[in-house]
Amino acid sequence: MSKQYRELANCIRFLSIDAVQKAKSGHPGMPMGMADVATVLFKDFLKFNPKNPNWINRDRFVLSAGHGSMLLYSLLYLTGYKSISLEDIKNFRQLNSICAGHPEYHPNSGIETTTGPLGQGISNAVGLALAEEILKKKVGKKIINHKTYVLVGDGCLMEGISHEALSLAGHLKLKNIILLFDNNSISIDGPTNLAVSDDHKKRFDSYGWNFLSVNGHNQKEIFKALKKAQKSNKPIAISCKTTIGYGSPNKGGKASSHGSPLGEDEIKLVRKKLNWKHNPFEIPKNLFDTWRKIGEKAYQNAKKHEARYKYNYSNNSTTKSFYNLIHKAKEDYLKDLKPLATRKSSEMFLDIASTLPNLIGGSADLAGSNNTKTKKHKIIKPGDFSGNYIHYGVREHAMCGIMNGLSLHSNLIPYGGTFLIFSDYCKPSMRLAAMMKQRVIYIFTHDSIGLGEDGPTHQPIEQLTSLRSIPNLNVFRPADMIETFECWQLALESKNTPSVIALTRQSVNPVRKKDISKNTSSVGAYEILRTGNNIKITILSSGSETSLACDVSHKLATENIYSKVVSMPCQELFDQQSKNYKKEILNETDLIVSIEASETGYWKKYTGQNGLNFGINNFGKSAPYKEIYNHFNLNVESIVNKIKKKL
Numbered sequence: 001m002s003k004q005y006r007e008l009a010n011c012i013r014f015l016s017i018d019a020v021q022k023a024k025s026g027h028p029g030m031p032m033g034m035a036d037v038a039t040v041l042f043k044d045f046l047k048f049n050p051k052n053p054n055w056i057n058r059d060r061f062v063l064s065a066g067h068g069s070m071l072l073y074s075l076l077y078l079t080g081y082k083s084i085s086l087e088d089i090k091n092f093r094q095l096n097s098i099c100a101g102h103p104e105y106h107p108n109s110g111i112e113t114t115t116g117p118l119g120q121g122i123s124n125a126v127g128l129a130l131a132e133e134i135l136k137k138k139v140g141k142k143i144i145n146h147k148t149y150v151l152v153g154d155g156c157l158m159e160g161i162s163h164e165a166l167s168l169a170g171h172l173k174l175k176n177i178i179l180l181f182d183n184n185s186i187s188i189d190g191p192t193n194l195a196v197s198d199d200h201k202k203r204f205d206s207y208g209w210n211f212l213s214v215n216g217h218n219q220k221e222i223f224k225a226l227k228k229a230q231k232s233n234k235p236i237a238i239s240c241k242t243t244i245g246y247g248s249p250n251k252g253g254k255a256s257s258h259g260s261p262l263g264e265d266e267i268k269l270v271r272k273k274l275n276w277k278h279n280p281f282e283i284p285k286n287l288f289d290t291w292r293k294i295g296e297k298a299y300q301n302a303k304k305h306e307a308r309y310k311y312n313y314s315n316n317s318t319t320k321s322f323y324n325l326i327h328k329a330k331e332d333y334l335k336d337l338k339p340l341a342t343r344k345s346s347e348m349f350l351d352i353a354s355t356l357p358n359l360i361g362g363s364a365d366l367a368g369s370n371n372t373k374t375k376k377h378k379i380i381k382p383g384d385f386s387g388n389y390i391h392y393g394v395r396e397h398a399m400c401g402i403m404n405g406l407s408l409h410s411n412l413i414p415y416g417g418t419f420l421i422f423s424d425y426c427k428p429s430m431r432l433a434a435m436m437k438q439r440v441i442y443i444f445t446h447d448s449i450g451l452g453e454d455g456p457t458h459q460p461i462e463q464l465t466s467l468r469s470i471p472n473l474n475v476f477r478p479a480d481m482i483e484t485f486e487c488w489q490l491a492l493e494s495k496n497t498p499s500v501i502a503l504t505r506q507s508v509n510p511v512r513k514k515d516i517s518k519n520t521s522s523v524g525a526y527e528i529l530r531t532g533n534n535i536k537i538t539i540l541s542s543g544s545e546t547s548l549a550c551d552v553s554h555k556l557a558t559e560n561i562y563s564k565v566v567s568m569p570c571q572e573l574f575d576q577q578s579k580n581y582k583k584e585i586l587n588e589t590d591l592i593v594s595i596e597a598s599e600t601g602y603w604k605k606y607t608g609q610n611g612l613n614f615g616i617n618n619f620g621k622s623a624p625y626k627e628i629y630n631h632f633n634l635n636v637e638s639i640v641n642k643i644k645k646k647l
């Protein structure tokens with residue numbers, strides 16, 4: 001490294017060392033090791049705008065190795081982002097500091113995504129790069145044409161999601177993604193050869209990536225590789241051989257520098273070795289000015305681009321004509337009211353919605369089962385991003401991580417399908433979508449024992465409960481065609497909340513047979529049937545069991561026991577309603593029962609301990625679905641008998 005680059009990199013090193021030391025926790029090793037690579041990237045290549053971090057055509061920089069968060073905070077502070085001050089860095093890891101333990105996405109801050117769970121950032125980067133290609137096709141390469149850089153460690157590359165995401169990126173020929181591999185051969189337990197002996201080059205080769213190797217402390221090599229990467233005809237990985245904790249005489253190259261403060265004594269030795277004569281958190285004026293000039297230059301370039309090319313691509317998912325078409329489809333359905341699987345209703349919705357320019361569909365190899373792809377969809381193919389449908393392959397986890405990236409880029413609305421049971425393969429990314437307030441839509445079909453013969457491995461039991469327990473995630477389970485349309489609309493309109501739409505494989509009888517003037521699903525739960533004036537029972541239900549609940553209610557009425565049925569397509573939205581509305585729904589009768597072909601625990605918050613919960617608290621069965629319902633006593637006779645006993 002030339003003296004100037006080395007000293008610029010040392011600014012990152014010492015801010016990171018000092019912040020971790022002050023916080024008494026954190027990860028100094030990675031920022032110390034990757035400071036040289038990051039300096040060359042930010043000084044000589046990255047397109048960014050510290051004064052308008054949301055500039056549409058910025059290069060995206062994703063820190064997949066999120067534990068090294070101080071690297072990112074140092075860079076944002078040094079280049080002049082308003083989002084991060086020196087005070088914030090001194091408050092690293094403290095309550096409400098933007099400099100959180102791991103990077104947490106903030107719009108317009110330079111922190112492009114939340115990382116920390118290793119490997120997620122790789123899939124986000126693939127989504128960001130894919131979004132760039134899709135939007136470039138729509139608005140032209142003068143307006144959008146940027147790179148996505150992702151910094152990954154040995155850990156990220158060990159994670160399963162990295163294999164899925166890298167493989168898909170290679171297949172699609174996403175040539176604008178540049179992966180920087182912090183190849184230091186150290187993770188927490190020690191040298192990586194304790195657990196892995198992959199040949200990285202062969203791995204990337206086989207995915208269809210280009211691969212370069214450099215000494216990650218050699219400015220010329222880093223520069224040359226990054227230069228080459230700008231023109232790569234495929235996605236490209238640059239393996240940067242680095243020393244973790246670079247500059248630390250006793251901890252450099254060792255796992256001991258990975259995840260704890262170096263300690264005062266060792267820090268003194270690092271200062272001596274790197275010839276850094278400044279106090280903690282002190283950046284000498286000449287270096288500080290040089291860093292700020294790097295930021296200023298980037299800003300000037302961005303400003304020129306912004307002035308010349310206006311990005312004017314708004315999301316019009318809520319246009320009147322769209323709503324008119326939706327309304328007309330509902331009216332048509334009400335004319336013949338035939339039983340229909342809700343996955344089929346969802347397809348009918350998508351048949352209309354597939355013309356929305358920002359909606360990007362997909363499925364993890366279950367397009368025909370999830371009914372996520374209509375005849376109007378156009379497939380996104382390797383090197384051809386003019387379509388609006390992604391075949392993610394059998395890669396559920398990456399699909400969800402990629403959807404986070406698609407959404408984070410700017411204004412695309414991704415939806416992706418798989419079976420509800422495989423939401424367990426999606427959850428780490430779903431959780432991050434919820435945390436980052438992203439409008440990502442999950443189409444989870446085959447949502448109960450109602451899928452039948454595929455048996456217990458495919459029948460969700462605890463999945464709805466576990467999804468409902470994720471904060472800021474709406475879990476919709478519509479009962480019929482009308483509710484499916486309503487829930488889809490709500491999901492599209494939920495700008496800051498991801499949505500699950502759980503759908504049936506089997507046909508369901510319609511329960512909403514009239515009154516479609518209002519989107520009643522929007523309050524989460526509403527009365528759908530009342531059999532008499534003096535009711536004794538409130539029956540709560542969702543999805544395919546709502547028509548069963550109505551049958552139960554009618555049967556009880558034949559014995560002069562009156563009840564109301566409450567359709568509850570979304571518990572989260574119901575929980576947000578006024579106290580009065582909730583009372584109206586829940587406080588009318590002493591006895592409240594719930595019916596849902598799923599784990600029952602979560603319903604107890606509505607039914608109380610004295611209520612009855614009809615559901616399944618064991619694994620499912622392989623058989624024709626009606627037999628399975630009977631096996632679990634989910635039928636009119638059995639439920640009516642139990643309710644009568646309770647009265």
Ligand SMILES: Cc1ncc(C[n+]2csc(CCOP(=O)(O)OP(=O)(O)O)c2C)c(N)n1
Binds near residue numbers: 027187
């Ligand atoms: C999914 C996940 N599993 C485990 C961890 C805990 N963890 C944080 S860093 C790390 C080791 C990472 O090693 P590497 O990527 O080589 O980083 P380096 O040691 O170079 O900083 C682990 C296991 C995590 N953050 N995410």
